[in-house]
Amino acid sequence: MKKHSIYIRWGLTVFLAGCALLIFYDVFYRDNSGTVQAFFEKLFSVLAPILYGMGMAYLLAPIVNFLERNILRLRDALEKKRGKSIRVHKGWLRAAGIFLTWAFMLVLLYLLFAMLVPELVDSVTTLVNNLESYYKTTYDWVSGLLSDNPKLAELAGSFYNEASQWLTTKLLPGLQTAVTNFTGSLVTGVWSIVVFAKNFLIGIIVSVYLLAAKEKSAARCCKLLYGVLPEDKAAFTVRGFRRVDYIFSGFVRGKLLDSLIIGILCFIGCSILKMPYTPLVSVIVGVTNVIPFFGPFLGAIPCALLILLVSPLKCLYFVIFIFLLQQLDGNVIGPKILGDSTGISSIWVIVAILIGGGFGGVLGMFLGVPIFACLQVLVRWLLNTRLKKKNMPLAASEYLHRDQQAPPSQPEKKTDNDK
Helix, strand or coil: CHHHHHHHHHHHHHHHHHHHHHHHHHHHCCCCCCHHHHHHHHHHHHHHHHHHHHHHHHHHHHHHHHHHHHHHHHHHHHHHHHCCCCCCCHHHHHHHHHHHHHHHHHHHHHHHHHHHHHHHHHHHHHHHHCHHHHHHHHHHHHHHHHHHCHHHHHHHHHHHHHHHHHHHHHHHHHHHHHHHCHHHHHHHHHHHHHHHHHHHHHHHHHHHHHHHCHHHHHHHHHHHHHHHCCHHHHHHHHHHHHHHHHHHHHHHHHHHHHHHHHHHHHHHHHHHHCCCCHHHHHHHHHHHCCCCCCHHHHHHHHHHHHHHCCCHHHHHHHHHHHHHHHHHHHHHHHHHHHCCCCCCCHHHHHHHHHHHHHHHHHHHHHHHHHHHHHHHHHHHHHHHHHHHHCCCCCCHHHHCCHHHCCCCCCCCCCCCCCC
16 A cells, blocks of 8 residues: 555655646747747736736825824824814725725826827827938938048948848848838737726726735734734734835835936936937836836937037036936935835846846846845845854855854764763
């Protein structure tokens, strides 16, 4: 019977390993048609409103808590002034906090779009209308540069032949195909905007329900953990989730607020300096500032090239202004808002951004840093736990020259002759 159970265990292990290999192949090696990939894409499209609502509720929860605290402080002040107690129903308090939060957010979004969208449309329209003059300016500049440098002209001649061949064999046929598919892409883009708007509106409703019952939802999740896991492991899991929430809330909310402030300061500064395409430049700088480390460069370089086509002197002013703005952000605004929410060094921030961008694009570059910070906390805890069991020091400096130290003396074993 024991031998039979061993065979069953081995067979189950082989079966599960085979299923894992099939899933791995289906996800990573099939050409965008894997069953698992299609399943998760369908699941994400169905659950998109709920995910949007969870994200909005997570970001807006601190604002709701802030408003509730201030309403209670106002109640306490009125009680002291009138000399009698004022009862505030908990449900009405939460409803007032949620209503004021979403009223503030919707008014802010309306003002932002009312001020920004017309300016953005004007900037893009001006850019499109001036493309021909920009082309002529660039062409004249390149022609003058080549005429003044014969050696550079020879190099450019060979490059021109290769570029013309690439233009006729690859680019033009690709453009023809793109023009043919433009109508379908336009319809798809409009439909995607409609779907996003629908999911966003449903997400607002979902976020209201989640904000109204956030304490109950958290209590039920903790009850589930304590019911499924042993008490010590459940407590450890709850502490781990609190640590993850601290890292994500500090970084995500702080970085979004920091980027909004940088976008507003960029708009004010560019307006004072009378830069061209000020709304478009401010939006690009503010949005790309969400990406840590590389974001300021990703936003500033195309904006500087765009301003360079209009005025090289203003481009120089813009580069100096962006440099000063990023110094202000890196040394004053960022540390005040973000603090040490992630706790990882600069080199690991770069690694996290590169890995996150490789797997998840722009969203991966943004979320790669807090995810990597959570993994670092987990690895540090596991490592320190192992070292404590071995009665070894936890400071990393203790291990730099540890191989050169004498090993701890082992107690000698007594032989029969010594007894």
